[in-house]
Amino acid sequence: GWRWPVSSEVGLEVRDVTVRYGSLTAVDQASIDVDPGAIVALLGPSGCGKSTLLRAIAGLEPLAGGSISWMGSDLTGVPVHRRHVGLMFQDHALFPHRNVADNVAFGLRMEGRPRAARRRRVEELLDLFGLVELGSRTIGTLSGGQAQRVALARALAPEPSLLLLDEPLGSLDRALRDRLVHEIREAIRELGITALHVTHDHDEAVTVADALALMRDGRIHRVGPVAALLDDPGDARTAEALGIDTVWRPPQRPDGTLVTPFGAVSPAVGGGAGPYLLLRPRSVQLADDGQAATVDRCRYRGGVWLVTCELVDHRLAIVAAHHERLGEGTAVRVRADLTQATRLEP
Numbered sequence: 001g002w003r004w005p006v007s008s009e010v011g012l013e014v015r016d017v018t019v020r021y022g023s024l025t026a027v028d029q030a031s032i033d034v035d036p037g038a039i040v041a042l043l044g045p046s047g048c049g050k051s052t053l054l055r056a057i058a059g060l061e062p063l064a065g066g067s068i069s070w071m072g073s074d075l076t077g078v079p080v081h082r083r084h085v086g087l088m089f090q091d092h093a094l095f096p097h098r099n100v101a102d103n104v105a106f107g108l109r110m111e112g113r114p115r116a117a118r119r120r121r122v123e124e125l126l127d128l129f130g131l132v133e134l135g136s137r138t139i140g141t142l143s144g145g146q147a148q149r150v151a152l153a154r155a156l157a158p159e160p161s162l163l164l165l166d167e168p169l170g171s172l173d174r175a176l177r178d179r180l181v182h183e184i185r186e187a188i189r190e191l192g193i194t195a196l197h198v199t200h201d202h203d204e205a206v207t208v209a210d211a212l213a214l215m216r217d218g219r220i221h222r223v224g225p226v227a228a229l230l231d232d233p234g235d236a237r238t239a240e241a242l243g244i245d246t247v248w249r250p251p252q253r254p255d256g257t258l259v260t261p262f263g264a265v266s267p268a269v270g271g272g273a274g275p276y277l278l279l280r281p282r283s284v285q286l287a288d289d290g291q292a293a294t295v296d297r298c299r300y301r302g303g304v305w306l307v308t309c310e311l312v313d314h315r316l317a318i319v320a321a322h323h324e325r326l327g328e329g330t331a332v333r334v335r336a337d338l339t340q341a342t343r344l345e346p
C-alpha cells in the first residue's frame with residue numbers, strides 16, 4: 001500500500017475503492033492513506049475520478065468495491081452527517097440571502113448545538129478568517145474571495161476531523177487563488193486537521209499539500225511527499241503531471257547514451273536508462289561561453305524568471321533561471337550542468 005510516515009497512526013485509509021456510474025468505472029481500485037494532520041492533494045486531469053473519490057469518502061457515493069476507514073473504524077454504512085467530514089466545493093453552495101454568520105453557523109445548527117455555544121464558535125471562525133466585519137453582510141454582497149473564506153469557515157465550524165476540498169478555488173482568478181491557497185493551508189495547519197484537497201492545478205497542489213496523490217484513469221498511480229516527487233518524479237508522465245517542464249527527449253545512441261549539445265549522458269550518470277532527461281532550472285545558466293539559443297518565453301516563478309529558450313540548430317527547448325525578464329527572440333547563450341540531470345522513463 002501507499003504510505004508516507006508523518007505519524008505511526010493512519011487517519012484515512014482508502015483501500016481498492018471502486019465507484020461505478022452504470023457501465024462507467026469512474027474510480028478503479030484506488031488506494032491511499034492519509035496520516036492524521038497531513039494535507040494531501042489529489043491531483044489529476046479533469047475527468048480522472050478525483051471528485052468521485054472525494055464524494056465516496058464523504059459518503060455521497062456508494063462503493064462498488066473496496067473500503068474506507070477513518071482512525072481504524074470502517075465507514076461503510078456510516079451516513080454523511082455522522083462521518084465528521086467538512087466539505088468545501090467549488091460552487092460553495094452558501095445560502096445567498098442569509099448573512100455570513102448564519103452561513104457559518106449552518107453545520108452547528110444541524111448538529112443541534114446550543115445557541116450560546118454556536119455564537120462562540122461562529123465568532124472564533126469569523127476571527128480566524130478575518131471576517132468579523134462582514135458577519136452581518138448577506139452572501140450576495142461579498143466578493144468571490146470573501147465568499148470562499150465564508151465557505152471554508154462554514155466547513156470548519158463543526159470541527160470536522162477530516163476536511164475534503166473539491167477544487168475550492170476553481171472559479172477564482174489566479175492572483176486570488178495564490179493568496180487563498182496559502183490561507184487554506186495555514187488554517188488547516190493551525191487547526192491540526194487532516195485534509196484531502198482535490199485539484200487539477202499542479203501549482204495549487206504543490207502549494208497547499210504536504211504530499212501528493214496523482215490520479216489517472218480512476219487510479220492513484222503515484223503518492224509521495226511534495227518535495228521528493230518534485231525532486232525525483234521518476235517518469236516523464238509524472239513530471240508532466242507535476243508541471244515540471246524541463247524534461248527533454250534528446251537523441252540516443254545504441255549504447256543508451258543521450259546526446260545533447262552540452263555533452264553526453266550515459267545511463268550510469270543519470271541514475272537510470274530512461275530516454276528522457278530532467279534538467280533542473282538551477283543547473284541551467286545563461287552564460288557567454290554557452291550554446292547559442294533564442295528566448296521563446298519568460299515566466300516569473302518562485303522569485304526568478306524562468307526563461308524558455310530554443311537552442312539554435314538543435315530544435316531543443318531548455319529552461320534557465322534568470323534574474324530578469326528577457327524579451328521573446330532575444331539571442332542568448334546557455335550552459336547546462338549535466339551532472340545534475342536525471343534520466344526518466346516515459
Ligand code: ADP
Pocket residue numbers: 021024026044045046047048049050051052053
Ligand atoms: P474529476 O473530478 O477528476 O474531474 P469526476 O470524478 O468528476 O472527475 O468524473 C469521473 C468520471 O465519472 C467522468 O467520466 C465523469 O463524466 C463521470 N461522472 C461523474 N459523476 C457522474 C454522475 N453523477 N453520473 C455519471 N457519470 C459521472
